[in-house]
Amino acid sequence: MADQDAQFPAGAEPPALPTLRWEEPPEGPVLVLLDQTRLPAEEVELVCTDVPALVQAIQVLAVRGAPLLGLAGAYGVALAAARGYDVEEAVALLERARPTAVNLGSGVRHAAAAYREAVAKGAGSEQAAASALAAARELHRADAEASVRMAAHGLALLQELVPGGGHRILTHCNTGALVSGGEGTAFAVALAAHRTGRLRRLWVDETRPLLQGARLTTYEAARHGMAYTLLTDNAAGSLFAAGEVDAVLIGADRIAADGSVANKVGSYPLAVLAKYHHVPFIVVAPLSTVDLATPDGASIEVEQRSGQEVTEFTVPSVLVAGSDAGIGAGMPVAPLGTQAYNPAFDVTPPELVTAIVTEQGAISPVTGAALADLCARSRQVTIS
Numbered sequence: 145m146a147d148q149d150a151q152f153p154a155g156a157e158p159p160a161l162p163t164l165r166w167e168e169p170p171e172g173p174v175l176v177l178l179d180q181t182r183l184p185a186e187e188v189e190l191v192c193t194d195v196p197a198l199v200q201a202i203q204v205l206a207v208r209g210a211p212l213l214g215l216a217g218a219y220g221v222a223l224a225a226a227r228g229y230d231v232e233e234a235v236a237l238l239e240r241a242r243p244t245a246v247n248l249g250s251g252v253r254h255a256a257a258a259y260r261e262a263v264a265k266g267a268g269s270e271q272a273a274a275s276a277l278a279a280a281r282e283l284h285r286a287d288a289e290a291s292v293r294m295a296a297h298g299l300a301l302l303q304e305l306v307p308g309g310g311h312r313i314l315t316h317c318n319t320g321a322l323v324s325g326g327e328g329t330a331f332a333v334a335l336a337a338h339r340t341g342r343l344r345r346l347w348v349d350e351t352r353p354l355l356q357g358a359r360l361t362t363y364e365a366a367r368h369g370m371a372y373t374l375l376t377d378n379a380a381g382s383l384f385a386a387g388e389v390d391a392v393l394i395g396a397d398r399i400a401a402d403g404s405v406a407n408k409v410g411s412y413p414l415a416v417l418a419k420y421h422h423v424p425f426i427v428v429a430p431l432s433t434v435d436l437a438t439p440d441g442a443s444i445e446v447e448q449r450s451g452q453e454v455t456e457f458t459v460p461s462v463l464v465a466g467s468d469a470g471i472g473a474g475m476p477v478a479p480l481g482t483q484a485y486n487p488a489f490d491v492t493p494p495e496l497v498t499a500i501v502t503e504q505g506a507i508s509p510v511t512g513a514a515l516a517d518l519c520a521r522s523r524q525v526t527i528s
């Protein structure tokens with residue numbers, strides 16, 4: 145096990161990560177992304193000047209995680225509009241770039257609606273593009289604010305469910321500033337615990353096959369000087385059995401109307417383990433990840449990715465710093481022709497979820513009615 149203890153004095157905060165930003169150089173507007181396929185070996189920026197480049201970045205996971213996909217989608221529409229590309233074509237390309245995270249489609253539709261409304265009101269192309277950009281920026285701000293509120297609600301819930309001293313939190317995938325306009329979802333709660341001296345240890349699942357935990361969560365945890373330990377996904381069971389986990393905190397890519405949670409593959413087995421060991425299993429996600437139009441877990445489309453990600457170690461930036469190969473050109477670990485099962489996500493049923501924490505508060509137990517009620521109350525807050 146790789147082990148990393150807190151190295152930085154409390155209160156020394158690293159600069160915010162340049163996860164995603166809009167820039168307007170003289171050659172025309174661009175969307176600048178921190179290329180997550182190259183972390184933690186290198187901090188390399190990826191400059192998208194058109195929508196196909198952004199779609200490619202989304203598909204190789206250079207930009208990833210549900211809230212950030214929403215922002216990328218919205219800025220992608222703004223980019224198409226500002227550069228004079230066919231906006232409806234851009235909308236179609238972006239919406240289907242990846243299927244599971246509901247935020248991608250809703251972010252795209254949010255910016256597209258602003259663009260179309262401006263056009264319908266007689267705006268010129270420049271003005272309509274400005275409307276799309278304003279809508280993307282609005283989502284960006286809302287996501288940053290949601291992060292702050294989720295962290296506060298999540299920390300309060302953690303204190304309630306796991307009273308006493310330092311928490312030992314197990315997390316899966318990456319849910320920090322790399323997936324958000326702010327400090328993230330589940331990771332933001334762990335960070336709040338760290339900042340208030342309540343985090344004893346962050347257990348980080350490596351998250352096979354693309355290693356979002358091993359590469360990205362450790363990177364974020366190290367930047368903040370958190371006490372963290374990396375484990376292989378299949379070591380989680382023995383960690384629970386040893387009584388070393390106080391709570392599981394994960395994010396979500398889509399939460400169906402019945403409270404089923406789609407998240408990075410490997411989340412469901414953690415929920416089963418947590419239930420068996422009487423450990424709270426807490427999902428932290430903004431309301432933008434709740435999809436009341438999807439009735440249940442079985443209706444969530446789970447992205448199936450190339451088997452090559454399993455039959456090869458496919459993160460060359462970790463293996464070969466400076467390589468330009470990108471994800472998908474790794475080192476073979478199975479005989480040629482081996483078939484692989486590679487769903488990117490799995491679905492956890494609501495009865496295994498102790499609580500869902502959103503920016504508008506938490507629900508526990510998780511039921512369709514409680515979720516609908518939370519969404520309805522949040523609409524009232526937004527409207528009033």
Ligand SMILES: CSC[C@@H](O)[C@@H](O)C(=O)COP(=O)(O)O
Nearest residue numbers: 208209210317319329395396408
């Ligand atoms: C706040 S992030 C929540 C989820 O998007 C995250 O846990 C996750 O599953 C990301 O998957 P990825 O395939 O890396 O985009």
